[in-house]
Amino acid sequence: MADCVFCAIVAGAPADVVLDEEHFVAFLDVRPLFKGHVLLVPRVHVVTLPDLPAGLRDGFLEATQRLAVAATTALGAQGTFVAMNNIVSQSVPHLHCHVVPRTKGDGLRGFFWPRTKYADGEAAACAAKLREALAAVDG
Template sequence: MDCIFCAIATGGQTAHLVLEDETAVAFLDARPLFPGHVLVVPRRHTETLTDLPAPEVGPFFTRVQRVAGAVERGMGAAGSFVAANNRISQSVPHFHVHVVPRNRKDGLRGFFWPRTRYASDEEAAQVAARVREALEGRDGG
């Protein structure tokens, strides 16, 4: 498997590291939205969030939380955008969380795509029910 993030995690590929421990590796994005844009990846190859073993979720996101605070403080940012893709739009098939420093009027808008509304409260209720059923395992998932 040729995974650039695994190569960074093992030292086989250079990157500007900001955090490295047994759980995660965090490094500057090579194509940042703004200076200080960091990617946080699980040290062990994991393709998506749903593949990350449950006992590793908390420790991993503790690192994301620490990096978000450090990015804000280190870059003098008013806040941050923290996001991850799961398969769709995931440029590298190794789970990663983007931590992007944000300031008012920095040029980024919302979630970067058009937002919509549910056609009715009934439609919203049906969608919520589908997700609840999936959580309860009634759909075989």
């Protein structure tokens, strides 16, 4: 879809890509809740989870699992927060799953989520760590 920012990333627009596979792409959120906050998207443009073709459902969840493992091994997170919005609060109308590294006492409460920023070069380094951890998970 021509005006979709996530479709542009899938097509090769600049992003800190963490996972690049046949059906899915994952990249760092440019306004992360915490550093290492990843968005997983299907390559095909679908707006919501109910729109996701049946043949992609298992792979989407499996990729989400692998990203959650990578967040804990690569970034020292104690766990992850995994979420999707469908229409309401969906800032980009392209299905995406948030995988956010979490630690006890990190300050994330309820649904009032502060956003952070990466320093120069920090996003690329974080993405590289996550790619390495994914390679180990896939190993």
